[in-house]
Amino acid sequence: MFKRTLLMTALSAAVIGSAANADTLSLKVLGQPAGSGLIAQNKERPFFENFAEHSGLEATVQYIPVDVAGIPDTDGLRILNSGLFDIVSLRGPQVSRDEPSVLGMDLIGLNTSFETGRDNVMAFYDYVDSRLQSRFNAKLLGVWPAGPQVIFCNKDISGLEDLRGLRVRVGDQSAANFIGQLGATGISMPFGDVQQALSRGVVDCGITGPASANAGGWPEATTTVLPIALQLAINGYAINLDTWNRLDETQQSQLETAIAELSDDIWSYSEALYEDAMRCNAGESPCEFGNQYALTEVAVSDADLAAVTAAVEEVSLPLWATQCNNVAADCEATWRETVGAQLGL
Numbered sequence: 001m002f003k004r005t006l007l008m009t010a011l012s013a014a015v016i017g018s019a020a021n022a023d024t025l026s027l028k029v030l031g032q033p034a035g036s037g038l039i040a041q042n043k044e045r046p047f048f049e050n051f052a053e054h055s056g057l058e059a060t061v062q063y064i065p066v067d068v069a070g071i072p073d074t075d076g077l078r079i080l081n082s083g084l085f086d087i088v089s090l091r092g093p094q095v096s097r098d099e100p101s102v103l104g105m106d107l108i109g110l111n112t113s114f115e116t117g118r119d120n121v122m123a124f125y126d127y128v129d130s131r132l133q134s135r136f137n138a139k140l141l142g143v144w145p146a147g148p149q150v151i152f153c154n155k156d157i158s159g160l161e162d163l164r165g166l167r168v169r170v171g172d173q174s175a176a177n178f179i180g181q182l183g184a185t186g187i188s189m190p191f192g193d194v195q196q197a198l199s200r201g202v203v204d205c206g207i208t209g210p211a212s213a214n215a216g217g218w219p220e221a222t223t224t225v226l227p228i229a230l231q232l233a234i235n236g237y238a239i240n241l242d243t244w245n246r247l248d249e250t251q252q253s254q255l256e257t258a259i260a261e262l263s264d265d266i267w268s269y270s271e272a273l274y275e276d277a278m279r280c281n282a283g284e285s286p287c288e289f290g291n292q293y294a295l296t297e298v299a300v301s302d303a304d305l306a307a308v309t310a311a312v313e314e315v316s317l318p319l320w321a322t323q324c325n326n327v328a329a330d331c332e333a334t335w336r337e338t339v340g341a342q343l344g345l
Contacts, residue, residue, distance in 0.1 A: 093172035142263035
């Protein structure tokens with residue numbers, strides 16, 4: 001009788017434990033590269049490593065930076081589609097190769113400030129979400145900017161014209177098209193490889209945000225920064241639809257709210273990081289978040305500003321629209337009805 005009682009107690013405990021585990025979500029999250037900067041270190045990683053606290057969901061999370069996982073950052077949407085990870089921190093410029101509509105939120109010359117950038121991004125958000133759902137079995141949960149993308153060079157330059165003949169690391173096709181129009185060669189490569197490429201002269205310049213450049217040591221291999229904002233480098237979070245559909249309505253609401261709050265926090269943090277990193281890279285104070293270097297900061301000319309602004313209609317929009325329309329017939333039309341309508345295009 002005693003043994004039977006012990007056995008029944010053990011079985012009951014196992015059943016209760018299984019029920020408890022069934023109520024606890026288990027999520028695998030693929031994050032931004034570990035070395036990409038303070039947004040990943042100070043916002044994204046802490047959020048997911050303390051996910052239950054931030055979301056109110058009973059959940060355990062395995063958070064792995066994309067480079068630590070050994071996965072190319074261009075494969076974010078494919079990883080979501082495969083179900084290998086439940087949530088992916090998408091690197092917008094990189095995954096736009098698989099889904100061109102993503103780039104419609106951040107064409108060269110489109111987002112010249114954080115404020116206008118957010119308006120443009122949100123105008124096209126629902127369309128991008130619909131594309132991810134239909135093509136990659138993924139739902140977009142939130143978007144945020146890595147920050148204004150500027151130009152770092154290991155050669156002395158005074159403006160955009162001096163890029164002619166140079167090799168420039170770019171983040172996406174829109175940037176490559178714009179650089180090509182300037183007579184330079186756009187070269188795509190993972191962020192983690194750029195510092196060494198600049199050091200060895202494989203590329204002459206690179207485009208990224210000042211905070212990311214600071215975190216990645218780019219100023220150690222460059223001499224000059226041209227602080228003209230080409231893009232905001234829009235990234236975001238998406239969840240595999242199979243995972244999403246396993247959540248009940250309350251859980252879905254909690255998750256959406258939590259990711260929206262994280263994204264809002266990053267929008268504000270990104271702006272603060274940009275201003276601080278520009279000072280740090282030029283050796284100015286206060287330098288609160290990064291390392292101090294001594295880059296020469298080139299004054300942005302009116303001609304260069306005009307060239308970037310004009311790039312939307314003259315370069316980035318026409319070339320992107322052709323690419324996007326090839327995979328979605330309504331892509332350009334939807335962009336013009338949303339973002340374009342706000343801009344009067």
